Amino acid sequence: MTNRAKGAVYGAIAATTYGMNPLFTLPLYHVGLTPDSVLFYRYALALPILAAMIRLRGQTFRLHGREIIPLAGAGMLFSVSSLFLYISYNYMDAGIASTILFVYPILVALIMGICFHERIRALTVFCIALALSGIGLLYKGGGETLSGLGVMFVLLSSLSYAIYIVGVNRSVLKTIPTVTLTFYALLFGVSIYIVRLDFLTALQAIPSWYLWINVVALAALPTAVSLLCTTQAIHCIGSTPTAILGALEPVTAVFFGVVIFGERLTFRLGIGIALILAAVTLIVAGGEVSSFLLRLRKLFPKRHRR
Numbered sequence: 466m467t468n469r470a471k472g473a474v475y476g477a478i479a480a481t482t483y484g485m486n487p488l489f490t491l492p493l494y495h496v497g498l499t500p501d502s503v504l505f506y507r508y509a510l511a512l513p514i515l516a517a518m519i520r521l522r523g524q525t526f527r528l529h530g531r532e533i534i535p536l537a538g539a540g541m542l543f544s545v546s547s548l549f550l551y552i553s554y555n556y557m558d559a560g561i562a563s564t565i566l567f568v569y570p571i572l573v574a575l576i577m578g579i580c581f582h583e584r585i586r587a588l589t590v591f592c593i594a595l596a597l598s599g600i601g602l603l604y605k606g607g608g609e610t611l612s613g614l615g616v617m618f619v620l621l622s623s624l625s626y627a628i629y630i631v632g633v634n635r636s637v638l639k640t641i642p643t644v645t646l647t648f649y650a651l652l653f654g655v656s657i658y659i660v661r662l663d664f665l666t667a668l669q670a671i672p673s674w675y676l677w678i679n680v681v682a683l684a685a686l687p688t689a690v691s692l693l694c695t696t697q698a699i700h701c702i703g704s705t706p707t708a709i710l711g712a713l714e715p716v717t718a719v720f721f722g723v724v725i726f727g728e729r730l731t732f733r734l735g736i737g738i739a740l741i742l743a744a745v746t747l748i749v750a751g752g753e754v755s756s757f758l759l760r761l762r763k764l765f766p767k768r769h770r771r
Contacts, residue, residue: 472701476710479694484717487559489683500551505658510684540653542629549622556615560722564715572627595744602737
């Protein structure tokens with residue numbers, strides 16, 4: 466298998482495992498667990514998995530003093546993003562919530578343009594309009610208006626994650642290895658749930674042994690495995706193709722929502738999902754599309770008229 470083929474496999478695994486969040490979360494909601502309890506278990510159990518990854522890679526846990534405060538802030542943003550997403554599951558179908566969440570690359574482009582004066586291309590503006598059109602279709606999908614509160618929580622989750630991405634790439638944190646960065650982000654982020662759960666006095670117990678399978682799978686697959694495969698994919702094929710493969714995340718969530726949880730996938734919702742995925746794919750692949758068109762022009766130059 467070529468290096469590029471390996472990268473594609475890693476990227477597909479990373480995206481599909483992250484899209485399994487609703488698959489393991491919703492059964493825990495059905496027995497009465499709150500988002501705070503579910504997320505505490507997810508973060509707490511992911512920490513030893515990530516710690517083992519750091520040791521196996523021969524990396525260090527050591528941090529410089531100037532990295533601690535930015536890392537704490539990044540961890541809080543990461544945690545708040547998870548919290549808003551999990552709360553949204555109580556107001557709307559998980560597959561639709563996961564699809565709306567995937568507009569975060571567009572928000573990253575806007576933040577970079579507004580805060581760091583990066584030029585916003587016409588393609589970016591077109592993608593924003595395309596994504597907003599898709600969200601509009603989701604909002605009125607299936608003959609029922611989706612919860613405005615649910616949409617707000619998902620967009621806040623997406624915004625928090627977008628700020629997290631920009632902060633990591635525009636601060637001293639960009640030099641920290643990905644697994645180490647995520648370990649400490651989860652370590653600082655879990656403090657939010659400790660406080661919200663009254664220092665764990667309000668933590669709900671897992672009511673049955675088989676639901677522990679969901680908890681462990683939630684910590685392992687959408688968190689640890691997804692992170693490891695994302696890192697490997699970026700190493701093999703680069704960040705842009707990996708991000709394009711990330712479009713499988715909401716598709717996976719919708720698939721499990723329809724097949725396992727009986728969520729409805731109407732024609733209108735399908736069009737809305739397609740518009741959002743098209744917008745995000747165009748914005749993350751814009752540079753490669755331009756390079757491809759440039760290569761085509763060189764291969765097929767215009768013939769001058771006589």
